[in-house]
Amino acid sequence: MKLSDKIAQHAGEHPFFTFEFFPPKTDLGFENLLSRVTRLAALHPLAVSVTWGAGGSTKERSLDLASFTQSNGMDTILHLTCTNMMQGTVDEALREAKARGVENILALRGDPPRGEEYWIPTDSRFSHATDLVRYIRSSPEFSSEFCIGVAAYPDGHADHETGEVDELEYLKQKINAGADFIFTQLFYDVNNFIEWVKKVRQKGITVPIIPSIMPLQTYASFLRMTKLAGTRVPPSLMEDLMPIRHDDQLVKDYGVDLAIRMIRKIAAESDIPGVHLSTLNLEVSVIRILEELGWAGGPLHPTNRLIADTTQESASRVITPHCATDSAATILAMSGPQTEGEAGKGELNNAVGWDDFPNGRFGDFKSPAYGNTDQWGSTGLSRKQTLEQWGNPKTVDDLTQIFLLHLQSKIATTPFSPTPLSPESLMIFPHLEKLTRRGWWTICSQPAVNGAPSTDEVLGWGPGDGYVYQKCFVEFFAEREDVDKLEQKVAEAGNGWVHYFAGNVQGECRTNVSEDGRNAVTWGVFPGQEVVQTTIIEKESFITWKDEAFSIWAEWASFYPPDSPERQLLEGIRNRRWLVSIVHHDYIDPDALWTFLFSKEEPLV
Numbered sequence: 001m002k003l004s005d006k007i008a009q010h011a012g013e014h015p016f017f018t019f020e021f022f023p024p025k026t027d028l029g030f031e032n033l034l035s036r037v038t039r040l041a042a043l044h045p046l047a048v049s050v051t052w053g054a055g056g057s058t059k060e061r062s063l064d065l066a067s068f069t070q071s072n073g074m075d076t077i078l079h080l081t082c083t084n085m086m087q088g089t090v091d092e093a094l095r096e097a098k099a100r101g102v103e104n105i106l107a108l109r110g111d112p113p114r115g116e117e118y119w120i121p122t123d124s125r126f127s128h129a130t131d132l133v134r135y136i137r138s139s140p141e142f143s144s145e146f147c148i149g150v151a152a153y154p155d156g157h158a159d160h161e162t163g164e165v166d167e168l169e170y171l172k173q174k175i176n177a178g179a180d181f182i183f184t185q186l187f188y189d190v191n192n193f194i195e196w197v198k199k200v201r202q203k204g205i206t207v208p209i210i211p212s213i214m215p216l217q218t219y220a221s222f223l224r225m226t227k228l229a230g231t232r233v234p235p236s237l238m239e240d241l242m243p244i245r246h247d248d249q250l251v252k253d254y255g256v257d258l259a260i261r262m263i264r265k266i267a268a269e270s271d272i273p274g275v276h277l278s279t280l281n282l283e284v285s286v287i288r289i290l291e292e293l294g295w296a297g298g299p300l301h302p303t304n305r306l307i308a309d310t311t312q313e314s315a316s317r318v319i320t321p322h323c324a325t326d327s328a329a330t331i332l333a334m335s336g337p338q339t340e341g342e343a344g345k346g347e348l349n350n351a352v353g354w355d356d357f358p359n360g361r362f363g364d365f366k367s368p369a370y371g372n373t374d375q376w377g378s379t380g381l382s383r384k385q386t387l388e389q390w391g392n393p394k395t396v397d398d399l400t401q402i403f404l405l406h407l408q409s410k411i412a413t414t415p416f417s418p419t420p421l422s423p424e425s426l427m428i429f430p431h432l433e434k435l436t437r438r439g440w441w442t443i444c445s446q447p448a449v450n451g452a453p454s455t456d457e458v459l460g461w462g463p464g465d466g467y468v469y470q471k472c473f474v475e476f477f478a479e480r481e482d483v484d485k486l487e488q489k490v491a492e493a494g495n496g497w498v499h500y501f502a503g504n505v506q507g508e509c510r511t512n513v514s515e516d517g518r519n520a521v522t523w524g525v526f527p528g529q530e531v532v533q534t535t536i537i538e539k540e541s542f543i544t545w546k547d548e549a550f551s552i553w554a555e556w557a558s559f560y561p562p563d564s565p566e567r568q569l570l571e572g573i574r575n576r577r578w579l580v581s582i583v584h585h586d587y588i589d590p591d592a593l594w595t596f597l598f599s600k601e602e603p604l605v
Helices: 003-009 027-041 061-072 090-098 129-138 164-176 190-202 220-227 234-244 248-269 282-295 303-309 381-392 396-407 429-435 480-493 540-559 565-576 592-597
Strands: 016-021 047-050 076-081 104-107 146-152 181-184 274-278 441-446 449-453 467-470 472-478 500-502 507-513 519-523 532-538 580-585
Touching: 003 146, 016 027, 047 061, 061 076, 061 090, 076 090, 090 129, 104 129, 104 164, 104 220, 129 146, 129 164, 129 220, 146 164, 146 592, 190 248, 220 234, 220 248, 282 565, 396 441, 396 565, 429 441, 429 472, 429 592, 441 467, 467 592, 472 592, 480 519, 480 580, 500 565, 500 592, 507 540, 532 540, 540 565, 580 592
Parallel strands: 016 047, 016 274, 047 076, 076 104, 104 146, 146 181
Antiparallel strands: 441 472, 449 467, 467 519, 472 580, 500 507, 500 580, 519 532
16 A cells, blocks of 8 residues: 555554664575564554665665565555666666555665766666656656655755755655655754754645654664764763763663654654654664554564563674674574574574664674665765775775775775774774785774673673673785685694685685684673673675675775776776685684784794
8 A cells, every 4th residue: 555545544543653674685684584574563563664775786685575574464665766776777676666566665866976977877867866756757657656755854964065945945856756755864853853844844845754763772873873864963862872872771771762752752743644763673672662652552462572571682882993784683582482593402593582783794694683774775985085085096005005094093984994993993903003014904803802891981882780702803805815825824823713704706705614603703791691692703794795895895996087097906906805804712812813813933914
């Protein structure tokens, strides 16, 4: 059913709610998400939305997920971006959505054209979301088939330098082109949102406005997401978070309370008909919010009750300078029979009880939350940032200098690390610098930790009164001959303590980890709980990230003119280098990995 019709017919005692999901990057994560979606469906959302990766990068998984939700009785809103789509891809996506019974599309621009003047349009019909709305509405094939939504930005568009007046005019153009409803970008300044709604109405826009609410999960992920979205953060919110920022459980509890207060105020002081809950593929916070609001529609299913009653949940944190995806996995509550699986009988790895905290790139590949959580499908790179921070590299030494400047905090980011070097990585700065000067460009790392208090300002995570542990690992780009030497040294001198993965853009993957092996490299011990494993490195997640990392090299190259020295260098690096991840299992000795890499006997570096 079309969302506009469902909204018009909605006559409940409270505003409606919708859920947003994204397709996980791994097959097992996708499979486990289906169970989570089924449980959340018992709360009776008016509809659910499924995100679409930049340039159609998640096309198949997005369509598969939308097919599942639609066929299981949940009216589905499929996000669809229009830039960087291959010729005919929009038509193909619309036809496939129609074939799956999907009647609602959220029309988005997606990433801005990469490389600007060097970018060759893949389909000249689509440069903005307005173009996509107008195209669907003017198409005899699609015009009557779809209800169309568009995005709006109460805090302004992160990619635009235009003012509010221009943003409202852009929104008006999308509505005039034929849009039926509006989803907003995430926000936390409710007063500003309420005033923004009034301005939208004064502009003559009368379609339903549905605010997106994203509950806080961790302090680090909150900072990253708000920066990415250009979200205005009220000073009072930061004042509340500062004293609890190192206790992930308290931050998550605060996030639930904040969302409840936001929704109640919005419902009382604006004409919104419902709210859109951006779940990040998590369920505990969503269930708690709806229960507290009294919107859960009666007693919860026992499975959801168990999850909702979980007060000491799993927690994790961003552990590396790289944040390409947000994922973590852990179980602290569980219902139903355990089954034997790849991890063995007795391990609490049933997805029923999972609720994951964002945890940087690495997590558990089984997690329903393993993947890209960006709400609108952006990669986060821009040509302006490229030229301002990374200049015009023409040689390998130029690239080495860029990675060194980031380590030395002289530039804020690299294409692989969208934030400054973390305080945790600063603890192993001399080793990272030595590797990078060698030409092994480090992009991800963590020091060994043996029982740091969970309240430690640099290393701590999770609830208070616990202890956290981690094995040292480092990740870098290196030449094939370096991989050969590393592989030989691990075999001769690793003594079972060192595991590695190495892969290239051609699809080759080398490792000394067994096919079903998994390395838990971060875990925590907290009173009254199972041991919590929040970061796991294994083959499927490494390959998933490896493919993404090499696509970043390609995108970086696209910012420079064809046949330029910069593009030739970056494309050559992409085609020639390997991504290497290496971990040492001796977490008692903080220098174990570095001693292995830098030993005087046949040193690698």
